[in-house]
Amino acid sequence: MEHFVVSARKYRPQTFKDVVGQQAITNTLLNAIDNNHLAQALLFTGPRGVGKTTCARILAKMINSDGTETNDEDFAFNIFELDAASNNSVDDIRSLTDQVRIPPQVGKYKVYIIDEVHMLSQAAFNAFLKTLEEPPKHCIFILATTEKHKIIPTILSRCQIFDFKRITVKDAKEYLKFIAEEQGVTADDDALHIIAQKADGAMRDALSIFDRVVSFSGKNLTRQAVTENLNVLDYETYFTSTDLILENKIPELLLQFNNTLSKGFDGHHYISGLASHFRDLLVSKTPETIELLEVGEQTKAKYLEQSKKASQEFLLQGINLANDCDLKYKTSKNQRLLIELCLMQLASITFDGEKKNSRHYIIPASYFKKKGITPIPVEMPKQEQNNSVTDNSKEDNAKTELAYSNKVKAFQVNEPPTIILKKETKRTSGLSLNSIRAKKEHLIKQMDVVIEEEDLPKESFTEKELVNAWNTYIEIIRDKGKHNLASILSIDAPKVKETTVYLEFPNATNKVEVERNQYDLLSYIRKSLNNYDISLSISINEVMEKKYAYTTAEKFEKLKEKNPNIDILRKTFDLDI
Numbered sequence: 001m002e003h004f005v006v007s008a009r010k011y012r013p014q015t016f017k018d019v020v021g022q023q024a025i026t027n028t029l030l031n032a033i034d035n036n037h038l039a040q041a042l043l044f045t046g047p048r049g050v051g052k053t054t055c056a057r058i059l060a061k062m063i064n065s066d067g068t069e070t071n072d073e074d075f076a077f078n079i080f081e082l083d084a085a086s087n088n089s090v091d092d093i094r095s096l097t098d099q100v101r102i103p104p105q106v107g108k109y110k111v112y113i114i115d116e117v118h119m120l121s122q123a124a125f126n127a128f129l130k131t132l133e134e135p136p137k138h139c140i141f142i143l144a145t146t147e148k149h150k151i152i153p154t155i156l157s158r159c160q161i162f163d164f165k166r167i168t169v170k171d172a173k174e175y176l177k178f179i180a181e182e183q184g185v186t187a188d189d190d191a192l193h194i195i196a197q198k199a200d201g202a203m204r205d206a207l208s209i210f211d212r213v214v215s216f217s218g219k220n221l222t223r224q225a226v227t228e229n230l231n232v233l234d235y236e237t238y239f240t241s242t243d244l245i246l247e248n249k250i251p252e253l254l255l256q257f258n259n260t261l262s263k264g265f266d267g268h269h270y271i272s273g274l275a276s277h278f279r280d281l282l283v284s285k286t287p288e289t290i291e292l293l294e295v296g297e298q299t300k301a302k303y304l305e306q307s308k309k310a311s312q313e314f315l316l317q318g319i320n321l322a323n324d325c326d327l328k329y330k331t332s333k334n335q336r337l338l339i340e341l342c343l344m345q346l347a348s349i350t351f352d353g354e355k356k357n358s359r360h361y362i363i364p365a366s367y368f369k370k371k372g373i374t375p376i377p378v379e380m381p382k383q384e385q386n387n388s389v390t391d392n393s394k395e396d397n398a399k400t401e402l403a404y405s406n407k408v409k410a411f412q413v414n415e416p417p418t419i420i421l422k423k424e425t426k427r428t429s430g431l432s433l434n435s436i437r438a439k440k441e442h443l444i445k446q447m448d449v450v451i452e453e454e455d456l457p458k459e460s461f462t463e464k465e466l467v468n469a470w471n472t473y474i475e476i477i478r479d480k481g482k483h484n485l486a487s488i489l490s491i492d493a494p495k496v497k498e499t500t501v502y503l504e505f506p507n508a509t510n511k512v513e514v515e516r517n518q519y520d521l522l523s524y525i526r527k528s529l530n531n532y533d534i535s536l537s538i539s540i541n542e543v544m545e546k547k548y549a550y551t552t553a554e555k556f557e558k559l560k561e562k563n564p565n566i567d568i569l570r571k572t573f574d575l576d577i
Helices: 023-034 052-064 090-100 122-133 169-183 189-199 203-217 223-230 235-246 250-262 267-284 287-292 297-307 312-328 335-347 349-357 365-370 391-400 433-446 463-479 483-489 508-516 518-529 542-547 552-562 565-573
Strands: 041-045 079-083 110-115 139-145 160-163 375-377 409-411 495-497 500-505 535-540
Touching (some): 052 079, 052 110, 079 090, 090 110, 169 203, 189 203, 189 223, 203 223, 235 250, 235 267, 235 335, 250 335, 463 518, 508 518, 552 565
Parallel strands (some): 079 110, 110 139, 500 535
Antiparallel strands (some): 495 500
């Protein structure tokens, strides 16, 4: 059987033109060689599999070439590679420095390539300093590392540093396409793109994955074969999930997630991929950001199509929910339930939005008057009395049919409609909390309904008159025993702009308490000032809350102001505050 050579070795670049994705560095090195500006100590740093050692070997070969050698000449006698991971002692460095003094037998330079140089010990670094700073003219050092931060600063300052970047998905895909053509492999564009993404910027990893997938699927490389072999979730999974989420199909969505888990995929991988899918859809909505979408052309068309179905608000909220689930996944005791709850919340985003949009609001009378629509009273038709109906049936009809009072107005242009409200069969006690709450809400809503045919008075008033009426109301409710509400209303002096009264409270509890009693408050203020357009606007100011958070000493001072005898009591018995 013929010996198999992996693609990473078989297609290792032999010239700088063959190096993928590092054009800036290769051009710099070529210009340095041409202009004789090459430093004697170089440091190549960057992630794994991006071409550091390859560029070092190409550079070592180029600086020894004079054009007379054969194509297969590799200058093996002039190039010395040292693995610092296994040769990291002081003795190894001393042996290297002894060899440095001997000039090359063939070529101009002796090149020392020290790989994984960050693995050298502290003593080895110190032993290497003098040689690295003043090497012989015939010697060049090329250091390569994936962790530059572990190298001591005195070494870094003596080297010319070249930072290698990750190979982009596009460059990796194009190189894989070239290799596939060289090997006679038919490969889908999406299949090569998935391999390039899986490599995470490392060309060597991409070639290793390519060899593995070709061994699995043969000469025909499809997207399905790649996803199955690499155990990655296909784009179709996320496209289907998003369609189900947008259609609010929670049962089908949970079944699809269960099917994904049954295939051996991790739930964490699924939810993080869904967040990335929402990000890609958001990127697809704007033509300027489509370049950030690192997918094949066929998949890009699907993203553009689905991005039209999802709104920007939905995608932003979806990314937030999925990302929050991703962060909580590792600490959750029931990880599957966490993801299922997240999926149900995602599928409820658009559903809740539709429900909110379908709410019915009470429209104030002023709106219709501005439109020139005359209010017409709605009268309830008299119920026909039928002597043949039993007393029980009459009682049932009385319970199930209610009508608005003749004073309630409807705003219509044509004939007035007949309004019949059906009461729920479940009866509510007049003293229950639900009935009291419903009564208050009804009273508040009545403020926006015109109850008389003539316009209500809207006399002008000053802020001083408002404050006087406000303080009078506080005294009235205090006399009735409502000390808590009276104290809350005394926190902030009301301010008026046109017919709106503005209040600020230190916390939400105060705001809720005032809103519960706003009907009685507004009724009194409107009658006192003879203006029925007055409304209330309440806001929360957290700075006020800090203002009312007294220390123990401040509380004592307040009490002392009200009763000076407290201080005498403290001094007499030598009490602590």
